[in-house]
Amino acid sequence: MGFATEFKEFAVKGNVMDLAVGVIIGAAFGKIVDSVVNDLIMPLVSKVTGGLDFSNYFIPLAGQTSTVLADAKKAGAVFAYGNFITVAINFIILAFIIFLMVKQINKLKRNTPPPVAPPAPTPEDVMLLREIRDSLKK
Template sequence: MGMIQEFREFAVRGNVVDLAVGVVIGAAFGKIVTALVDKIIMPPIGLLIGGVDFSRWVITLREAVTDAAGVVTTPAVVIGIGDFINTIIQFTIVAFAIFLAVKVVNRMRRKQAEQPAAPPAPTAEEKLLTEIRDLLRAK
């Protein structure tokens, strides 16, 4: 029973929950970046370099084999260079977005650290000593 209780404490601890939320948000962000790269960024880049669609860039290692009726019996073996280029661009965008987010968080933490804390209230002993000092000055 102790192991189940220990696992429950581990699973509901803040760090694990935060990690789970981060993974879910990261997956959703990855889909957004994929759509951004595939549908918005790559078409203009392809147009600028002569209408090339990166997703179609492949290195063919073996052509597809077809029979007399034209049916593919063995598919082609290709290396998807264009998909790799798209993935590199997506990674760069995600890494830059994370960099900016971390930079903002660090800037906020620095500002908090720079703000001076309010001086602590005097202790009862300090108040008593202050009263004694003031009484001695008054005499």
């Protein structure tokens, strides 16, 4: 078996295709969840905390005097602990949203009855015995 044939078999197997679809859907879903966190939830958190924005909290390591993180990074190294706090809060919110979604999906799965298998066809010998029984009753 040649290398090209072997690769073709690997690439068209169901597992690889399922994985590719999963990665693509996961990336698209990640963008949706990221938008929910950044555009819907974080503004509410900011409102509740009085407009507190952790992303500009940093310690300048190169003697910068700027109060904006982007400008301080241009001037030299910074210890951007506020950005880490923001990312950590985003992760916690994201994990909570995913938890709620998985919980709902599991609840829906439990509420749906399992598919009922169609009854197995009656064996031929049983059918013949029934015919004999019915003819004897007459």
